[in-house]
Amino acid sequence: MNPLSFFSSLFTLQKGDFFETHFSVELLKSERIRCLMLIGIFAATSAWFFVLYLFIPGIMPENAFRPYYGVPITLWVCVILIASALYELLFYILIGILIKNNLRLPTPPRLANAFIETSIPTILIFFAAHTLYSHEALLLPTSYLYFVFIALSALRLSFLISLYTGLIASVEYIMLALYLIPAQVEAVHDGVLFAPGIHLAKGLLLLLSGIITGFAAHQIRLRVGRSIKATEDRNRIVGIFGQHVSPEVVNRLLNQKEDLAGEIRFVCMMFLDIRNFTRFTAGKNPQEVIHYLNYLFGFM
Numbered sequence: 001m002n003p004l005s006f007f008s009s010l011f012t013l014q015k016g017d018f019f020e021t022h023f024s025v026e027l028l029k030s031e032r033i034r035c036l037m038l039i040g041i042f043a044a045t046s047a048w049f050f051v052l053y054l055f056i057p058g059i060m061p062e063n064a065f066r067p068y069y070g071v072p073i074t075l076w077v078c079v080i081l082i083a084s085a086l087y088e089l090l091f092y093i094l095i096g097i098l099i100k101n102n103l104r105l106p107t108p109p110r111l112a113n114a115f116i117e118t119s120i121p122t123i124l125i126f127f128a129a130h131t132l133y134s135h136e137a138l139l140l141p142t143s144y145l146y147f148v149f150i151a152l153s154a155l156r157l158s159f160l161i162s163l164y165t166g167l168i169a170s171v172e173y174i175m176l177a178l179y180l181i182p183a184q185v186e187a188v189h190d191g192v193l194f195a196p197g198i199h200l201a202k203g204l205l206l207l208l209s210g211i212i213t214g215f216a217a218h219q220i221r222l223r224v225g226r227s228i229k230a231t232e233d234r235n236r237i238v239g240i241f242g243q244h245v246s247p248e249v250v251n252r253l254l255n256q257k258e259d260l261a262g263e264i265r266f267v268c269m270m271f272l273d274i275r276n277f278t279r280f281t282a283g284k285n286p287q288e289v290i291h292y293l294n295y296l297f298g299f300m
Contacts, residue, residue: 024104028095034155035092042085046078066131073131084120118168121145134180150209157221159214166210174203
């Protein structure tokens, strides 16, 4: 198999499994909802910072307007958030193309997307640390964006991706904390917020959040799959037995518990002889025969 064919096969839906085929399509729709939510979060947050910078700067700390490479840090945050919103918009358009062409999104691009998204809070904290003390940057509301990405990973209904998102958030936060704190601990004082163990515990909480979210997403996917398969089996049974017995009998058989002893009932059986039926059906097509039988037994 040449590389182009292999790459194309990654995005091709596997035919034959009804559940997996339709689940892949619904999963892409769920990804689009997740992208729209992130676009809204990034756009609203960027607009909020921009309004604060222009009209009500007094409610922000003075350090938030310190220049970094000649541009106030607040505007840098706006630029990063706008770029993140544009990235999510492109990803939203890509998913729309996949849905339109009946394709799927394989796991490697989804993992890459999770890595890029989860790195956004890390970048924001890194920029903030250039104008604030390290412990202040690490305690900004920006750090809680990690939990937003972990929570939204549940929409992907994959334990692997949720775990990966939590792992990336944990590793990036811990590495960032270990990088920032030693640079400023001597300049201020040796307080509780400068203890590496505090930030290590926070990083482990991010990992734990990813595990819990992944477990919840996996359980939802498992139960949805079982429900769909049970519905398919029921429809198949109804389709087969419905051709020979009434719907009431089929439902009774499906709803009753398994009992090897069986069931004894007193019934009345009626036999009906249709004269010359064999000769009649010899020159008729199946549709005409069925129509005739329905008409004949209609009074019952």
